[in-house]
Amino acid sequence: MSRIGKKPVDIPSGVTANVSGQTIEVKGAKVTRSFTASDDVSVAVEDNTIVITPRGTSKRARQQWGMSRTMIQNLVTGVTTGFKKELEINGVGYRAQIQGNTLKLALGYSHDVDFAIPEGITVTCPKQTQIVVEGTDEQLVGQVAANIREWRAPEPYKGKGIKYKDEFIFRKEGKKK
Incomplete structure (x- = not known):
């Protein structure tokens, strides 16, 4: 299990996140950034968090799980503080x-x-x-x-x-x- 992937990504106030298919779009006060996750993981917005889960138990799915969570966290951090x-x-x-x-x-x-x-x-x-x-x-x-x-x-x-x-x-x- 991915220790990083298990943690949900918190969405701070003033930031909006939209998921359409595998593309996550994070919009801040001045900037909009997006990331397209691989097909090995599923992404969902629940309350004020973004949750990433693997779609299987293969090695690639587990690798993409942690990496996708980190990329989405970087989007949120980049939009808020840079x-x-x-x-x-x-x-x-x-x-x-x-x-x-x-x-x-x-x-x-x-x-x-x-x-x-x-x-x-x-x-x-x-x-x-x-x-x-x-x-x-x-x-x-x-x-x-x-x-x-x-x-x-x-x-x-x-x-x-x-x-x-x-x-x-x-x-x-x-x-x-």
């Missing part, structure tokens, strides 16, 4: 700034890196060495943050590069004379 990833830039001369719909990164290359911000994502730079990625889709927020980090991943000797705010960089000792 998702946020914070990045920090470490290194002399490394900085970031927003210009229109582009994130300009100075990362020690011979040229500045221009990163186009995709639709549905908000990127802000409270400081030159801090980047905040926000949005309603958890997968897209994480992917955009990973793509930004990929331009200069932190290195273990000096710790220079772009890292997540809560990430620990395992430091190595340099050469000895």
Whole structure:
């Protein structure tokens, strides 16, 4: 039995959920998001909760049960509070700034890196060495943050590069004379 799948998804006030077939549509104050569940699970709205149940005892049905519940929970969380990833830039001369719909990164290359911000994502730079990625889709927020980090991943000797705010960089000792 799926421990995650057994829990119903609570619908907070101000949020509406509609189920038509296998498609779940969650509507919040500003955003509407939807998810299509696989045929291995059934989805129903009861009172102020969304209940997901498997349609069999096969391994695939049990896998889809927990995954579908998590995806629906992410829809509800995205519509109410949204998702946020914070990045920090470490290194002399490394900085970031927003210009229109582009994130300009100075990362020690011979040229500045221009990163186009995709639709549905908000990127802000409270400081030159801090980047905040926000949005309603958890997968897209994480992917955009990973793509930004990929331009200069932190290195273990000096710790220079772009890292997540809560990430620990395992430091190595340099050469000895």
